[in-house]
Amino acid sequence: MDLAKIVSVLLPSEVRESVLGDLAERGYRLSDILNVLPRIWFSSFRRAIALPSVIGLSDDAAFELRYHQFSRESGRAMLLIYLLWASIMTYVDQTILYLLIVLVGMAAWGFFGSRLRSFFNIHPGPRSWRELHIGRLRGQRARAGIWFSMVCIDLFLRTIAVRNGRTWPITAPHVELNLPHLSLNFSISTLLLFALNLLWAYRIHREIRQITTPRS
């Protein structure tokens, strides 16, 4: 396999053509390749998480585009977050149960998802795509915030229980479980997971502000 093919595989698809051509023009210098690859990936990653410039448009068609784009983005983000969580839990608890849960969830979503989406998909009607998009963003932000708060409370209660050497207040006072059942690791890894969720919520929050703040 020659160098061009290796570099071609290593480049992000959106810039592959032009960057490979440029590198070919300079004779595939190793110093160029080593310098370009990490920077190109960094730039590609930065662009992937940056807020879309389409929101700057007041045209409702741009919001329709962004509404559908956001649906895909949030689907991918949630999938990644849950896969990460399942991987951490697989490592912590030495069981593939969590991975199986996520895989079954994904399969169920793949099977029923389109039917559910078509059932709940509401045409804007009197509401504009802008309003619909803001509504969905706010919904996601609220959900992420609630999840994060719940996990924080859970971790707090588990910490108290571990310090007291009792499973209350996790369980009812008359039900005592062994301490290992508290699985503090579970809570910590879940908290890490929902910290990512919170990061996602912060990005959504920025997008809401970008849309709703009047431009000068």
Added chain:
Amino acid sequence: MAQNAVLGQFEQLILTAVLTLEEDAYGITIHRKVGELSSHRSVTLGAVYVTLDRLEDKGLVSSWLSDPTPERGGRSKRFYRLESPGEAALRDSMLAVQRLWDALPSKRRKAWI
């Protein structure tokens, strides 16, 4: 009135290169021109790509892919063009530098040239 984007020194170099190259502004030629303009420091190709991406995100330049060219192994070139916000930002930067230069004592200016 909307404020023009504030440019860093490297961004100024890239925009100047794109402006002077006109119809022939793509990765390699921009890199070469930036190297000429900043004779005192080495410029890497990666830094040029990253800055061009950032300038495009800011709406200061736009890009498009050309048809495949045989001399590059059938690969396309990504050409860049300065957009009007980019031109305005570059003009503001140049004027700011000019004002700083004019503000220097003439004795100092002569010593530096």
